[in-house]
Amino acid sequence: MSNTSNQPDIPDIPDVQDVQDPQDPQDIQDIQDIQDPQDLQDPQDLQDPQDLQDIQDPQDPQDLQDPQDLQDLQDLQDPQDLQDLQDPQDLQDPQDTTMKLFNVYPLFDIQPVRGEGCYVYDEKGQAYLDLYGGHAVISIGHGHPHYVERVKAQLEALPFYSNSVQNPLQEALAEKLGQLSGCEDYQLFLCNSGAEANENALKLASFRNGRSKVIAFRQGFHGRTSAAVRVTDNPSIQAVINHGFEVLWYELNDTEAVLNRLAKGDVCALIIEGIQGIGGIYMPKVEFLRAIQKACVEQDTVLILDEVQSGYGRSGHFFAFQLAGIQPHLITVAKGMGNGFPIGGVLIHPEFEAKYGMLGSTFGGSHLACAAGLAVLEVIESEQLMKNAATIGGYLKAELAKMEQVREVRGEGLMLGAEFDFPVAALRKALLFEEHVFTGSASCPKTLRLLPPLSLSRQEADLFLEKLATVLSKMLKAQST
Numbered sequence: 254m255s256n257t258s259n260q261p262d263i264p265d266i267p268d269v270q271d272v273q274d275p276q277d278p279q280d281i282q283d284i285q286d287i288q289d290p291q292d293l294q295d296p297q298d299l300q301d302p303q304d305l306q307d308i309q310d311p312q313d314p315q316d317l318q319d320p321q322d323l324q325d326l327q328d329l330q331d332p333q334d335l336q337d338l339q340d341p342q343d344l345q346d347p348q349d350t351t352m353k354l355f356n357v358y359p360l361f362d363i364q365p366v367r368g369e370g371c372y373v374y375d376e377k378g379q380a381y382l383d384l385y386g387g388h389a390v391i392s393i394g395h396g397h398p399h400y401v402e403r404v405k406a407q408l409e410a411l412p413f414y415s416n417s418v419q420n421p422l423q424e425a426l427a428e429k430l431g432q433l434s435g436c437e438d439y440q441l442f443l444c445n446s447g448a449e450a451n452e453n454a455l456k457l458a459s460f461r462n463g464r465s466k467v468i469a470f471r472q473g474f475h476g477r478t479s480a481a482v483r484v485t486d487n488p489s490i491q492a493v494i495n496h497g498f499e500v501l502w503y504e505l506n507d508t509e510a511v512l513n514r515l516a517k518g519d520v521c522a523l524i525i526e527g528i529q530g531i532g533g534i535y536m537p538k539v540e541f542l543r544a545i546q547k548a549c550v551e552q553d554t555v556l557i558l559d560e561v562q563s564g565y566g567r568s569g570h571f572f573a574f575q576l577a578g579i580q581p582h583l584i585t586v587a588k589g590m591g592n593g594f595p596i597g598g599v600l601i602h603p604e605f606e607a608k609y610g611m612l613g614s615t616f617g618g619s620h621l622a623c624a625a626g627l628a629v630l631e632v633i634e635s636e637q638l639m640k641n642a643a644t645i646g647g648y649l650k651a652e653l654a655k656m657e658q659v660r661e662v663r664g665e666g667l668m669l670g671a672e673f674d675f676p677v678a679a680l681r682k683a684l685l686f687e688e689h690v691f692t693g694s695a696s697c698p699k700t701l702r703l704l705p706p707l708s709l710s711r712q713e714a715d716l717f718l719e720k721l722a723t724v725l726s727k728m729l730k731a732q733s734t
């Protein structure tokens with residue numbers, strides 16, 4: 254088992270000879286940091302992290318893509334819908350030689366410039382009620398004053414220094430996260446996004462048991478980078494280079510099939526969303542989660558709970574899997590963790606032992622990211638946002654279920670999917686352009702996905718329901734004429 258492959262950010266060890274001067278406090282610090290003599294002996298450990306960084310492709314499409322946007326593209330098959338999308342290529346003058354964006358996002362012709370609470374405002378001052386939280390990212394609300402103040406203060410003091418120095422903000426963040434989530438005994442590794450969190454979780458799993466087969470689920474989504482996209486059920490976003498290991502696909506909640514496969518004892522990891530998001534808000538059953546956790550422990554298969562979308566209080570619990578009372582080996586987080594500031598993490602069961610250089614990241618856990626992460630947790634706690642998500646989510650769910658055109662409402666807290674008896678693309682468009690409400694889609698075209706800030710009030714929930722009813726009645730009228 255190697256602990257050195259493919260890791261970008263070992264604290265910079267300039268030269269073995271340089272760490273030998275006991276007079277220099279910095280050198281003493283270096284010696285303290287390098288406690289494992291193995292680390293000094295392996296020439297790979299002495300690589301300048303910068304060299305490894307340089308190999309990374311700055312154009313990585315992961316940075317430019319978001320599943321929801323592509324999903325939106327699939328939904329918008331009606332040419333009328335497509336007219337509402339601004340294609341930057343159409344606007345280009347062939348003589349124009351300025352750099353263009355790599356055109357991977359279909360865009361709504363709306364330009365939010367400011368946000369406050371559950372609203373964003375465009376450049377003309379038009380307010381939009383945000384029932385989508387910018388892909389489930391806005392947890393504590395747009396422009397929360399405590400968040401703004403904490404991030405601003407950190408920006409002025411020190412936004413970044415590398416992971417080779419003491420950063421007490423990381424410990425403070427881990428402590429607060431442990432306290433609020435009830436996962437105090439887990440360890441925290443900080444990174445920058447959901448895909449990166451899953452990437453690191455899969456890598457940790459393989460470090461642990463030396464295996465490579467992974468169980469994943471139909472309709473599951475885990476990100477767009479190499480291993481994360483491999484376990485995502487969407488071949489159209491996988492390139493040949495992503496086909497690096499075998500994935501065993503199962504239907505969500507097919508307990509018998511999954512247990513039979515785990516019993517062979519050769520599976521590295523099982524990765525599952527706390528609540529399937531892009532797949533259409535499908536919940537793993539409590540009994541299913543309990544059965545797979547037991548089998549994973551018995552077979553030394555690492556259970557990875559992807560809480561990137563469903564975590565951070567969205568379900569009304571800190572993590573959606575907590576409904577089942579299980580203890581996964583690894584829990585991945587991002588989205589709501591930073592309320593818009595890019596931050597992700599892996600919560601790692603105490604059984605896993607860290608080794609220098611095993612994982613790493615240049616930006617992960619920066620001072621600024623930690624300040625944003627701490628502000629989010631402080632507001633979740635002080636404003637009791639988990640409780641609010643449970644209460645307002647329960648209310649919305651019940652009210653949506655009463656609507657005539659709604660077949661089913663799935664989900665928990667403020668992660669809801671309302672399935673209609675018709676595809677929702679036109680409904681979403683009318684909500685956005687006529688009623689000024691952002692909502693989300695899912696891979697099932699009849700599902701409207703709702704992921705508002707966790708601070709959504711009862712009045713805002715009622716306003717949304719009113720606007721939805723208005724659009725539905727207009728659509729009904731249009732149909733009957």
Ligand SMILES: Cc1ncc(COP(=O)(O)O)c(C=O)c1O
Pocket residue numbers: 319320388446447448449451474475476477526530531559560561562563587588
């Ligand atoms: C469940 C889940 N996992 C992982 C990801 C990937 O996160 P990111 O886009 O931050 O890489 C997403 C993004 O939508 C997600 O919903």
